Amino acid sequence: PPGGGMITVAADPEALAPALAAEPEVVAAALNGPADTVLSGPLDALARIGEELTGLGFRTRELASPYAFHSALMAPVAAGLRAAPVDCAPDALPVASTRYGRMLRDEPMDAEYWAGQTEEPVLFDAALGALVRDIAPTHLVEIGPQPQLTRIAARAGSLGGAELLHPAPGPEGTGRDLAETVAALYRCGLDPDWEQLYAPEHRVPEPLAPYVFSSAQRYWDRPPASVGAPVERRPEAVPLAEVAPDRVVSRETESDGAGGDDPVLVAVVEAVTEVGGYPTERVVREARFHEDLGFDSVMIMQLKNRVEARLPRVGEVSVQQMLPALRSVGSLAEFLDGVIMARSA
Template structure:
């Protein structure tokens, strides 16, 4: 309940900075209990104009600090940062090896939506697992590293993450999956339903776990042609994955891998053995193929409704191609052609790639692939503590780039209550009319009046007091200050300096009592505007 995503937009960078300052002062005076309601109100009550600010926060102090910081970044918002059309997103689903005990536990505890979808996937897998998958994950049981549990657990997490994002309005225009990740990708693309995918994944993991151990995988810097030549002489080794430039994985018999490793290191190519229980995507998987195909043949073939960039084919599936028993069987031993699939995805590039998995690993690979190097790759989770905060950060990033999420889904019911916020501050630099008012000069005050008692006429007293306070906070001499200097742009004031200035003005003008920062904010443009504001307040106080 204490996490929110605060949003603000304007039609120009300058207007955005002006309103960031206005909101920062208001937020600084809020309580933690108000944060979610304040953020929800900002999501609903502010028009989504081209220049946008969005940030996740779990406390008003942090939010105020971020607002002030963004307002002071002159280069952060310019004519090149306006949100254009709505983002076009692709989902990239991770493969085996990213699992860990209690993965996504923070999100399960913090998000009702995610909890619902994880339990839905766990229920679909229940006929094939001893312990409900979500319970095995959350218990912190190292059993999640055993292939028979790993693959169903990863599938459940990926399904729940993808469905949660889709409920939040983050919908993919295309999908790609690395190895086991293709099953959740197929569900999102509507080529498999949840029940059928759960059965395939559970059976696949169980059959792999039953294979003899003793195989391994080796991450190398070898180029694809070089890797193919090396495995040609080793029938028990295959090219497990082509992940990107200098990221080739070999898979197979441990002894054969050692021989290949020695050859590669003689050539100066670094190799890293991977910690796996079996040699996935290698000839050592062959003994399970016929058993798996019999199960897969009872699952209806499906055609993806979304562009499906296959890591088996290394390209976009054509409209008539099906994900059938033959495809899922070939999938077991085939090379994971991830680089080719991402390159294919970039033939019509998305604006963003969202990695769907319990921690980001594909994002680093994607950044190394030439066609995708400039596309932002964003993750949902970093570790077991990742929760609403990280989910909110993803939504904030996408909203700044043009997405309008389904904000209501992000907040609990208690957070969906409107609160009063400062009105949008419009520029006062230009007016479409000008009217000169002629007023009589004010009558001189009697010698015994309160203002005269200070020994200085009120306007001069205020001007001197403001200049001295500003000089004390900023440094320098007060008689060298020009009243036209602007607090933010010329004098370099930030939120801390403004609060100190407020305190010093209260001490210098005790008859005004405690000054209201939200009321003062519109006058904190220049020294001159602050002098005018305080002069009016002082006259009103004396009149009382």
């Protein structure tokens, strides 16, 4: 019904509780993040609460919504949905429900489900947290004409290292955006259906532009020796039996430098720094192997060998086992820490 609207407030529901109590017709319609709440209700009540919250120092913004979605004002719409037959099949893929704020179990997404979703708040932050925790996606792809959910997810801060992709980022988007999205997924192991991606008339050879290899960064196992100059040798990995007990990398010891008190993260940072020759300050927990550090398959093999040498308790881990964790430096450290815990049990 007309006469309703929505506003977004940079605050959590607990901070908004006093103002909402004074305006009972206004409700929290979407919980998008720790400080990202959408309010819904009649326009006059929204105007009053918006003015009050602005006076209290909260940032507010009116949304371009002609209705008070996810509020009691949607009851007539919900009643129509409940009366309409919905033919729903079992989920073919895991679904993170923004109605329940968790992964769907055996609940059908029937008419009652969608009617409830219309009247109840959207639990986006909780659903995203459940998806990251239970599924651990490497990429989150938004399908829609504008980047809305990717922006909300980025603000929520609970991505767990997943990369956000959008193949159609608005009217200015081109086919290149789709191609770059597919390329990002392909680099991380997805095998696209190329026959469906490109029409036959577009499958033509394209000459590659010539280029000169950059000499700014070297990726050899050891730097080449120069004539007349001393060769700086890097310390070889020390076998576990020769390491002093207080220097064995484990959860029970402490480490200094990058990674703080996380010895596994420290070992990963040192291995990445040695393989890539990067300055230590560049190899942070959030650094992505492919996009930020330019790792290729040869460097991944070298990294595997160095990690196994620095973390003897990991044992031997195959590249295939490591691949899903190669989203970032931090995600690899978390994976290796899990391997250590499992093999110590």
